[in-house]
Amino acid sequence: MIHRAPQAPITSPKAxxxxxxxxxxxxxxxxxxxxxxxxxxxxxxxxxxxxxSEGFHPPAHTWSAxxxxxxxATTAGAQVHSIGPGVVVFVGQIAGKPVISxxxxxxxxxSTYEPVLASVRxxxxxxxxxxxxxxxxxxxxxxxxxxxxxxxxxxxxxxxxPLELFDHGFAVLKPLAG
Numbered sequence: 001m002i003h004r005a006p007q008a009p010i011t012s013p014k015a016x017x018x019x020x021x022x023x024x025x026x027x028x029x030x031x032x033x034x035x036x037x038x039x040x041x042x043x044x045x046x047x048x049x050x051x052x053s054e055g056f057h058p059p060a061h062t063w064s065a066x067x068x069x070x071x072x073a074t075t076a077g078a079q080v081h082s083i084g085p086g087v088v089v090f091v092g093q094i095a096g097k098p099v100i101s102x103x104x105x106x107x108x109x110x111s112t113y114e115p116v117l118a119s120v121r122x123x124x125x126x127x128x129x130x131x132x133x134x135x136x137x138x139x140x141x142x143x144x145x146x147x148x149x150x151x152x153x154x155x156x157x158x159x160x161x162p163l164e165l166f167d168h169g170f171a172v173l174k175p176l177a178g
Contacts, residue, residue, distance in 0.1 A: 042084050042085055042128045044166070045081075045166055046083055046147060046149055047074050047078055047147055050073060050074050052071065052072055053071045055163070056069060068150055069148050069149050069151065070148075070149050070163055071146040071148050072147040074146060074147055075135065076137035077134050077135060079131050079134055080133050080134060081129050081130060082126040082128060082132050083111050083162065084128045086105065086111070087102065087123065087124070088122050089103045089110070089122060094114070097115045097136075098118065099112060100112070102132070110151070110153075111151050113148070113149060115135065115136040115147075116135060116136060117136050118132065119133045119134070135147055150162070151165070
């Protein structure tokens with residue numbers, strides 16, 4: 001199954017503005033749920049409408065093989081956007097590939113994008129959907145051009161599936177080969 005990335009969140013942080021009683025409850029559980037929904041609604045796909053060509057496959061052990069992110073099928077020169085609000089903490093080369101990392105303090109996560117030629121600088125604040133660069137024609141690990149999106153929590157080996165942050169809206173099935 002191929003997931004098509006959403007182009008916009010289903011809800012927004014302003015969804016409860018003007019709604020009488022939306023925040024009237026003092027129940028901490030409801031307030032916590034509203035806070036979580038507000039945070040989650042801020043996350044967007046890095047390339048709206050792009051298909052996921054390779055999913056997240058966590059390794060059995062921190063040192064073993066696995067796919068610690070997801071790959072989006074795309075073309076060289078395609079715009080890449082921040083998946084959420086944060087601060088750019090790294091712009092540079094890793095193993096000959098141009099890489100950008102963004103610290104998302106709201107959830108204690110770091111997203112990494114490669115191979116992306118940066119249009120942002122370290123220390124720059126970005127919001128979800130902010131253009132951070134374009135896909136490089138060099139350094140990809142896919143058969144064609146792709147964006148590798150990684151997501152990590154603090155600590156050794158705490159990789160997360162980036163797709164869990166996005167609303168999947170709908171799925172696109174691949175035709176059978178043959």
